[in-house]
Amino acid sequence: MQPANNTQYAIETRNLSIFYGEFEAVTNVNLQIEKQKITAIIGPSGCGKSTLLRAFNRMNDFVPTSHVRGEILLQGTNLYGKEIDPVEVRRRIGMVFQKPNPFPKSIYENIAWGARINGYKGNMDELVEQSLRAAALWDEVKDKLKQSAYALSGGQQQRLCIARTIAIQPEIILMDEPASALDPIATLKIEELMQELKRNYTIIIVTHNMQQAARVSDYTAMMMLHGDTRSGTVIEYDRTDVIFTRPKDKRTEDYVTGRFG
Amino acid sequence: MTTKISSLAAPNWAAQLRKKARWGESAIEASLFAVGILTILITLAITIVLGDQALLFFAEPEVNLQEFFLTTSWQPQIGDFGIWALVSATLTTSAIAILVALPLGLSAAIYLSEYAKPRARAVLKPILETLAGIPTVVYGYFALLFVSPIVRNLVGVEKVGVYNMLSAGLVMGIMILPLIASISEDALSAVPNSLREGAYAMGATKFEVSSQVLVPAALSGIGASVIVGISRAVGETMIVAIASGAGPKFSFNPLDAAETMTGHIARISGGDLPYGTVDYTSLFAIALMLFLVTLILNLISQWIVTKFREQYE
Numbered sequence A: 001m002q003p004a005n006n007t008q009y010a011i012e013t014r015n016l017s018i019f020y021g022e023f024e025a026v027t028n029v030n031l032q033i034e035k036q037k038i039t040a041i042i043g044p045s046g047c048g049k050s051t052l053l054r055a056f057n058r059m060n061d062f063v064p065t066s067h068v069r070g071e072i073l074l075q076g077t078n079l080y081g082k083e084i085d086p087v088e089v090r091r092r093i094g095m096v097f098q099k100p101n102p103f104p105k106s107i108y109e110n111i112a113w114g115a116r117i118n119g120y121k122g123n124m125d126e127l128v129e130q131s132l133r134a135a136a137l138w139d140e141v142k143d144k145l146k147q148s149a150y151a152l153s154g155g156q157q158q159r160l161c162i163a164r165t166i167a168i169q170p171e172i173i174l175m176d177e178p179a180s181a182l183d184p185i186a187t188l189k190i191e192e193l194m195q196e197l198k199r200n201y202t203i204i205i206v207t208h209n210m211q212q213a214a215r216v217s218d219y220t221a222m223m224m225l226h227g228d229t230r231s232g233t234v235i236e237y238d239r240t241d242v243i244f245t246r247p248k249d250k251r252t253e254d255y256v257t258g259r260f261g
Numbered sequence B: 001m002t003t004k005i006s007s008l009a010a011p012n013w014a015a016q017l018r019k020k021a022r023w024g025e026s027a028i029e030a031s032l033f034a035v036g037i038l039t040i041l042i043t044l045a046i047t048i049v050l051g052d053q054a055l056l057f058f059a060e061p062e063v064n065l066q067e068f069f070l071t072t073s074w075q076p077q078i079g080d081f082g083i084w085a086l087v088s089a090t091l092t093t094s095a096i097a098i099l100v101a102l103p104l105g106l107s108a109a110i111y112l113s114e115y116a117k118p119r120a121r122a123v124l125k126p127i128l129e130t131l132a133g134i135p136t137v138v139y140g141y142f143a144l145l146f147v148s149p150i151v152r153n154l155v156g157v158e159k160v161g162v163y164n165m166l167s168a169g170l171v172m173g174i175m176i177l178p179l180i181a182s183i184s185e186d187a188l189s190a191v192p193n194s195l196r197e198g199a200y201a202m203g204a205t206k207f208e209v210s211s212q213v214l215v216p217a218a219l220s221g222i223g224a225s226v227i228v229g230i231s232r233a234v235g236e237t238m239i240v241a242i243a244s245g246a247g248p249k250f251s252f253n254p255l256d257a258a259e260t261m262t263g264h265i266a267r268i269s270g271g272d273l274p275y276g277t278v279d280y281t282s283l284f285a286i287a288l289m290l291f292l293v294t295l296i297l298n299l300i301s302q303w304i305v306t307k308f309r310e311q312y313e
Helices: A049-056 A086-092 A107-117 A124-134 A154-167 A184-197 A210-216 A240-245 A250-256 B002-008 B023-059 B065-070 B084-115 B118-133 B136-155 B165-189 B193-200 B206-217 B219-235 B238-243 B261-270 B278-310
Strands: A009-020 A023-029 A032-034 A038-042 A066-074 A093-096 A172-176 A202-206 A219-225 A232-239
Touching: A009 A049, A009 A202, A023 A049, A032 A202, A038 A049, A038 A210, A049 A066, A049 A172, A049 A202, A049 A232, A086 A093, A093 A154, A107 A124, A107 A154, A107 B206, A124 A154, A154 A172, A154 A184, A184 A202, A184 A210, A210 A240, A219 A240, A219 A250, A232 A240, A232 A250, A240 A250, B023 B278, B084 B118, B084 B165, B084 B206, B084 B219, B084 B261, B084 B278, B118 B165, B136 B165, B136 B238, B165 B206, B165 B219, B165 B238, B193 B206, B206 B219, B219 B278, B238 B261, B261 B278
Parallel strands: A023 A232, A038 A202, A038 A219, A093 A172, A172 A202
Antiparallel strands: A009 A023, A009 A032, A009 A066, A219 A232
């Protein structure tokens, strides 16, 4: 019935522009995000990376004046259509934030809560264990599931946030600089985890760390601020090895080789 | 020019770094200290006056501690001094007030903090705070002349009198509602936005986020609002003096007329009470008891809050 289901892309944007009031923060983005791959969005500070990422699960809705022009298609359905419920969008497109933000609940409840509000009827203990295993956290917390999530280290908290996202089985996981608040060892764990996760999930990650983008991602979108309008846009989008070894745009080359930004 | 600078650049470091006398700083520190001490002294003075007179009361031959704390009839004319006759009315009216104010106040707080558009908030919050500015004597007559007739009509005129604890308690609840709403709203607004975003990103609705993530996160602030509300209700005098009834009665039935500790003090001390009599000193004993009840209720609510919080943090 829905030919759109056959689309080869997990999600795509068409002529997407994002506004805060009058101000056009992101201009005319066309991206096709591949299924079960990791796509990195890189670019200098303030170029609209996070704004673009947050458009995918309609988190920008919480900024009162924000609105978009163009479309974001999830399997052919425009997420900004009039009949679309943002709550349902977020249930299918999960998000991991820059700073770990576990709920003020036990480790167990942090996982169970999202599943429960989304109507999960199965065995909760099993789901909690599966999700924690999938987030490579089970062995570290299995004996203290009833303890507060705040007792965990920053890296563990971030993996807990990934676990709670996995527990509601989204189609896509958005990650907004998920390792920027973590030490190198915790960062490495998150990056290893991402490689595991992409077997089942499509991941879009915003990062200001170019080495990280080069290490973990399959595709990279390079964003840049337009000098006159102060509006960001994607200037180049390609396989990550292409972006980092033979970019077509001179600005991309300058950025990835560290000449500015 | 350069020679001048080099001549300046042979500083006497020990002299330059020596402690300076900053008289203004010392004066400020001293006056702040004095003000701090003053508040403590005032509290102490009140306690001493209360304690001193209360001791005289307990020293009376017709009074004994056991009777005071364990019996339920307060009739000074015949030498009955059972404080429970007054405590029961205080507890009943305060409980009704909290039962009204907590759910309504918390709902209002959630609405203002999470649902209301900035414009609605800008209108509603000042109105809510006006409610806190209404003189309690007005609330008292509101209870007696408006709420009490409604209660009597609903329950039955023969079952409940003009003066009853229910009307007084309900209106007292309305009085402390803005207090609870305002403090709880501050607590909810102070929850970091990252927590809100995290919850919304799980596909939660606004109500799920508010009730299951933000309220638990703001629990200590909400608990504080309840503590302040209880203290206010226990200490409130005018509403209960007007609407709750003028006569001690041991009863936890909201439909009964009964006098609270504060109501009793207000009524008795308003009359021509001879100095040094048992009636006179008994007021101080009641006031001391009021201190005690407030303290105990505060400790209980604090305990509840910590106990709840341990599950989360």
